[in-house]
Amino acid sequence: MSIEIHPAVASCLRGFEVPDRLGFGTVMAPVMFRARCQDGCWSTGELVPYGPLALDPAAKVLHYAQSCFEGMKAYRTRDGGVSLFRPERNAARMAHSAERLCMPPVPESLFMEGVRTVTAYCANLVPASSGESLYLRPFLLGTQPDLSVSASASYEFYVIASPSEAYHAGNMRLWVEREDSRAAVGGTGDSKVGGNYAASLLSIARLKKRGYDQSLWLNPGNRRTVDELSGMNFFAVIDGELHTPALSGSILEGVTRDSLITLARELGYTVRELDIDIEELLARVRDGSCSEAFACGTAAIVSPISVLGDDNGEYLLSSVPGPVAVCLREALLDIQEGRAEDRFGWMRPVEVVDINDQ
């Protein structure tokens, strides 16, 4: 690797203490990875102390939201090592997101170098309790200072990291969002770009006041079929089968979603990717033929849903995690945390750097 390590990196890491309460994405690791791209040419990557970015006030990202990101984790495995989970999928999805916003895709090798380097140096910060991990956040910004509505000529790629608890505990109360949309048909819903999340903030704030945790987004074209949550994919167990919305173009293709589909099939479940009509889903929750629903994502792993609410009232699921959610969560974490054989070839162990040798 031809990456540059800033001389202050080792002392930053040695001086850092992980607080007792982690939360999610609030405690930041003291180092970060950085690379720059000018007119299509990428610089060498560097590992540098975590610190403020100096952005020109006219930088495209600040006005035209030319930015995309990824979310992934480094897991502490049973043998004491540290591994990434299917990182090539995140590299590919970030390339897809970048292209949707006219940004140069971060080369897979540079992306992998970034997440591996941060993980290797921050290995001591990867928590050891099950469900906890080092959350990694690669992101790409258009930085050219120029107020015309056009793609940036210069970009910066970063990987920052945050030792974190799992994002959601479960028992989630979801509000069926029938007014707002997070992304359009023909828009950016299948890309991990800032604008989708900005568009979802108002709905989240509104439903929190009503005592809910998350919005359940409908397809913006038909406003009738289920898409996903603001940061998670959706699953329901209907008549004993596992149903999840098909990739409609306005849904993010979750790495967790894909992994759970594989694991569920291995466990003998029938899994269908299909259109889920919201009215039918609510009726099936009422009549009991939908026995479980849960959301999934890197941050949240598998989070059982206990209530779906809309203007007509509440549709109640069990407040105890259902058997399918429990079993899939366990099967996934068993692989991620090294308790089960990596039979699908998903894990990428990272060679740890001992900062005391530096």
Added chain:
Amino acid sequence: MSIEIHPAVASCLRGFEVPDRLGFGTVMAPVMFRARCQDGCWSTGELVPYGPLALDPAAKVLHYAQSCFEGMKAYRTRDGGVSLFRPERNAARMAHSAERLCMPPVPESLFMEGVRTVTAYCANLVPASSGESLYLRPFLLGTQPDLSVSASASYEFYVIASPSEAYHAGNMRLWVEREDSRAAVGGTGDSKVGGNYAASLLSIARLKKRGYDQSLWLNPGNRRTVDELSGMNFFAVIDGELHTPALSGSILEGVTRDSLITLARELGYTVRELDIDIEELLARVRDGSCSEAFACGTAAIVSPISVLGDDNGEYLLSSVPGPVAVCLREALLDIQEGRAEDRFGWMRPVEVVDINDQ
């Protein structure tokens, strides 16, 4: 005004030379206005030297595009003074955009203080040729360092300025965009937020390769009626009447659009705000009953359209600016540049600060 002026402001301004070729939004004035908001409380505004913003790598704006902006101009008027054009409209629109993204609206008084202060100190940078102006860019960013998908607790408001030529010369070639959307129904299309512009960059890049200048966006719900351009509203002259898309929820309510409607009615034109079916529009361009089409916006003023293109071919309008566009552009610029009486009460003269007195 209780605003703080940084001691280096006067020397920054004295040392600044305006280049001969301005372009649009590339030459930045050497000072900027700044205010901060923490948990709903706004700081005093400051005028400071233009320079990089220090943003935490985990700042919400960089990941979740929690940002909105405005575009407005300070005009050199015939009497040698400098005036803003309907700035209260921009203040109100920015408050609307902020609320859509769960941001605290910038108080009108602070917004006005920001644009007035920058204009007052940069008065020497306001170009004097007709059509040129000092473009002002107020913007608001969510700055809290926290990776959870929720609204920021801290914000920064800036006003930067750019001495500029008019954005588009006219003779525009528009591509009817039938694949992509810039914003969803129930999305953020009626707000001036970064994500809308990010979503439009790919379409713009694609059509530039085909020899076009701008996308003509259709309503994302019906994909049949005309919405607007990426940064301008749309008008067509049909059977001698002026038609413009009604505010559908996915269109930005342009200050120029509103002003042209008022001026056109004063000039005796019938103006209709209505649904414009794209197929009918193209047919009317072909049969000649649509005699003119043009786009309008603060940056571009009035920009005649000479071609509409789609997969079926090209629909040609005159390559010479049409009489309605010419007459409305003149009527608007006459007020903005002080050659005509300000009969609608649109102009806000700014009291200039002589930096040599500082």
